[in-house]
Amino acid sequence: MTTAGMAAMPALLDRLGELADEDDRETLAALRDRLDSGRLRVLVAGEAKRGKSTLVNALLGREVLPAGVIPLTAVPATVVRARAGEEGVEVAFTTGKSERFPLAAVADFGTERGNPGNCRNVAAITVGVDAPILGRGVEIVDTPGTGSVHAHNTAAADAALPSMDAAIFVLTADPPVSASERDLLRRVAGLSVALFIVLNKADYLDELSLAEALEFTAAVVAEVTGRSERVYPLSARQALGIAGDPGFTAFAADFTGYLDAGRIAGLELSVTRHVRRLAQQLLDEVALAERAARMPGDAAAAQIAAFGARLEAVTARRLDAEDLATAQSRRLLEALNEAADDARPRQAAAITGKLTELLDTELAGVPPADIERQGRVHLTGLVAAAVEAWRQGQAAGLEHGLREIDGKLAAELEADLAAVRAAAADLLGIDLAVPAPGDRLPADLGFFYTMDERVDQSELLAGTVRRRLPGEYGRRVARDRLLAQVSDLVGSQLGRARGDLQYRLAEATRELVADVRRRYSDSTQRLAGALDRAAGIRASVGDQAERQLAELAARAGELRALLADLHDGGDA
Ligand SMILES: Nc1nc2c(ncn2[C@@H]2O[C@H](COP(=O)(O)OP(=O)(O)OP(=O)(O)O)[C@@H](O)[C@H]2O)c(=O)[nH]1
Ligand SMILES: [Mg+2]
Known part of the structure; x- marks a missing residue:
């Protein structure tokens, strides 16, 4: 769909919303909200302990999210803009209820320590922060690290993937890219319209090792994503210190540059993709149910x-x-x-x-x-x-x-x-x-x-013995x-x-x-x-079945028309 064609997108979202079920409707409402406000959803992804939360803090310019040495972030936290006096945490529970807390409560609900195994039944956390970067049309999602001892953290990070528009993928030089990290990177690359690759903890490396690590990382990224991406070496931790970090400054400049210049086009492309994916899935589902019920x-x-x-x-x-x-x-x-x-x-x-x-x-x-x-x-x-x-x-x-x-x-x-x-x-x-x-x-x-390197550890003969x-x-x-x-x-x-x-x-x-x-x-x-749905229809009696069938047929027709409209927009 072309940018000019994007004018039709809100109507398309509304149309799709009427054809979708409850869960899909929530997804669509979130898309609509981002499109209306021109807000790109940027996921910060990576394996456990790469410094994702620290990097988000660096982007915010202060320590808002908890970071630490043990696997920490347990629930994805969406950081959005708030006015100075209105900062806080909105916690949505799996029961459907949600509640507001002061900013400091993010550790109580969002970390493995405060909320072990997600025993508090948190579905989502939204953190409202007054930070300049959030005024540039972006919401930043800090995800739990994958691949740690806490399998539920990996699952929570996985669940956050489908909703993203763009991503910052955080790697570090030590340890080198693992098999599961490559898999995650491949999926993130496939789902994002813009991808920034960060090599964090650069402060651990001397110049030579850093150059080697960069070259290696760039090669891995190119192989996994099939495109050559710039890799930004930086130290998120030093960026938070008084002296700052030149690598982070360079990354932040490019990232905000993208937000200013490429965000809207990216967002439109991403929304179009989200809508197409969902419409196609729904169409298969509806067509199958209708067919099975009608035979x-x-x-x-x-x-x-x-x-x-x-x-x-x-x-x-x-x-x-x-x-x-x-x-x-x-x-x-x-x-x-x-x-x-x-x-x-x-x-x-x-x-x-x-x-x-x-x-x-x-x-x-x-x-x-x-x-x-x-x-x-x-x-x-x-x-x-x-x-x-x-x-x-x-x-x-x-x-x-x-x-x-x-x-x-x-x-x-x-x-x-x-x-x-x-x-x-x-x-x-x-x-x-x-x-x-x-x-x-x-x-x-x-x-x-x-x-x-410490192969050579056994003691030499004592000097005196050797001399004698x-x-x-x-x-x-x-x-x-x-x-x-x-x-x-x-x-x-x-x-x-x-x-x-x-x-x-x-x-x-x-x-x-x-x-x-x-x-x-x-x-x-x-x-x-x-098929379950079709079975339900076949089991129902009289005009009830007819009504449901007519409804399915109408949905299928509308989904086909909607996909055709998306297609006519021109984007592949
Ligand atoms: N030396 C150094 N340490 C860093 C840097 N960035 C983060 N760390 C440290 O690495 C540890 C992990 O940082 P976090 O930001 O909690 O990492 P995370 O990826 O969010 O971790 P999980 O949420 O558990 O996946 C903390 O002790 C940080 O202080 C950096 O640039 N340099
Ligand atoms: Mg974290």
């Missing part, structure tokens, strides 16, 4: 039941798919453990061989102290290289194994959904636009790891001591690498299972609802 005779009932069974079978397959993913992960874990047990004696023998050769040649005539010192340098180098090669091989194997199962599951779901579509066409004679399976796992699951040992005898003692360390060092380093791989495998598996669940329920939930 005459007993044969039709059987056909509808057959279609329902198809849909149910797909839903049931979800559990199989989850089991498959978990089983594959277990197999990969077993293989990893076996490989580590195998590698230890093999690597120890190979390294002992190389070290012995070195002791017999290069280090044959040197004093005992040098045997120890130089020998250690060689030893740690050999262990580091061997373990790293092993780790890379294992990581590649794990990624391959996970991709394989993901590919298999995605293909199965695709086939299932194709069958659902075919069944809808055959049994009920309608074309469904959706379901379509969601996105796949990212190509690279991100098995990163760095060798522990006579030449040949001292050399033998030093040599034996060195060789005796090989097996332990190989074992401990392999252990670390294995632990790292195990952790990442568990993380990737969790993500895969969550993905499977989401793909299945996204694809079938509304259709199943439509």
